[in-house]
Amino acid sequence: MELPLLHLALVGTPNSGKTSLFNALTGSRQKVANYPGVTVERKEGFFVTPLGRQVSIVDLPGTYSLRGRSPDEEITRDFVLGKASGEIVPDLVLCVADSTNLRLTIRLLLELKRTGRPLVLVLNMFDIANRRGISVDVDRLAKELGVPVVTSIAVRKGGTADLLKLTDEISAKLAAEPQPNNWRALSVSELRATQREADRIISDCVSLPARPDTLTARIDAIVLHPVGGLIVLALILFVMFQAVFAWAQPLMELLQSGFDALGEFVHATLPAGLLQSFLQNGVISGVGSVIVFLPQIIIIFLFILLLEDFGYMARAAFLMDRIMGGAGLHGRAFIPLLSSFACAIPGIMATRVIDNKRDRLTTILIAPLMTCSARIPVYTLIISAFIPATDVLGFINLQGLVMFGLYAAGITSALAVSFLIKFFMLRDYAPAPFMLELPDYKVPRLKSIAIGIFTRAKMFLQRAGTTIFSMMVLIWFLASFPQPPAGSTEPAIDFSLAAIIGKAIEPLLAPVGFNWQIAVALIPGMAAREVAVAALGTVYAIEGGKEAAEQIGQVLATKWSLATALSMLAWYIFAPQCASTLAVIRRETGSWGWMAATFTYMLVLAYAASLLTYNAAVALGAG
């Protein structure tokens, strides 16, 4: 008879090596989703025991206790207690401990015991503990705790064999009558008593090393030095920036030309008409314009996962905490904001490292203000067309200076918005104190990182892809219908809904110096900012689209005033012109409201900035 699926749950403190154990057990047989109603990531994996038992294992969010002080920790608590909606009560809970650091996990385990769920303590990273001279009396520990204890080395092949064997043994004799659940939230004195009990057990069963981890201390002497640490951080960021812009570029161009070639192929193969236009302009170039960001996303996550695995991320947060704290941002917001310079999508996805809801929300709201790489084509086009390449003070290139100014304006406004959010909107929400474990450094596990990147890339393609696809279909529809009357010589777009909308909103945009052609270009630019360049090309009926960017520049220089150009630049610092970013904000916040809020505040800022820029420029005679 086929035995039913065995349900396991992985519980542990942050940095316990839970995720690498999960990866070691399941390999790439993983399913990532969200828990219903919250944005907490639900990671489930599958494996088969030596005796052939099918097992499903859920990697629960890391926690120090079952108090449930954040949505993540509530999930862990409810899941273990069998109260999570739509979830099966786990048959067996694996409590994972970093063998070099048992204090906090043993306390968590004592708390878990009260839930009455069958438990196993997994002493992970047992090899590192041995190397440091920590010896654990495993049998005595099991006796004292009253739960089975097994050692594991998640990063080594076969390092989980004992755990697999024990899983078989336990599943064969799982108690028919469940133990009662005696868990309730611990009071402070109970918490303290539990920690004392844990410390007593540890002093009985574990002999601590004569040699502490001097390597971590030596690295930290440099990396956490008040000045030296910031220099190291700056160097790491420099390499990361280089990688995201330089390494990704060839791959992005390859993808882009691949999609262009596919589009051309469709163009050549299918008869001219709606289907051809839909496939080429709607599906292939639309979805393609988003997929080209995949290399940047992979590189960013490679860096993030490497630094996280190594143990550096917590240090970066430590160094930046006070510096960013002035603007109301948490130290942990630093890396997500940095990633947003490449693209706000991975940046917003990376905000998951921020455990406090308020801090995470603030970071998500300001991430799109960081100048993403999709703005670069627009900036370059307008700057090269309107700003002379003269030198300022003899050595600073004016074009470069304007570009720098645009970046600086993005950063400054992001900090200002964060400050205002802190000041006005989320004032009553208790700010998260910065309390963070700085784990010992560990050699990153390549397999674990590869799996991490793979699941993130898959998620980006699957979920952002479906939303983006539907947006693209909508935009293509607006730009294509109604069709021009037969024999018309004007560009087809003149007859479309997009043009009708463009002309309708032109009066609104006139005060900021935009004509109806710009209004039309802003509509396809919704899908991805740089599409506006191609759209302007189409609208001004120039052959060649993107390839002819130089040419578009010349045309713009004759058709626009300098004031309009400057107004357009100001608009693009703030404009919420990216449907995929909005889709990701909706998904990560789980709320249409916050998406609408982001869209609105950015639109208001864009309009105000353009209005100011245009009128100032006209007043100075640039109209």
Next chain:
Amino acid sequence: MTDTHDMRREMPLGLAQRGYTGVIQHLAAKEAGSALSDIELESRLIELGFVEGARVEVLHEGLVGRDPIAVRVDNITIAVRRREAMAIIVA
């Protein structure tokens, strides 16, 4: 611990300089002025291993206002802001 610890005056960890070593005497969440409630702050400190009798050492300080601090608590390192560390009374 050594005798010198008994003779030292109690002080909040939040005022300690880099290189300070001591032993936690008690927690005084009321004194900290943290945004967290007293109970919440005390619970979180205990969960990170700040319990009476634990040996602490201030390993590192941040650049701005020497804040936050990295504290060795027995055999793990925890980063806290000085404001929250005011709740940890050491000697």
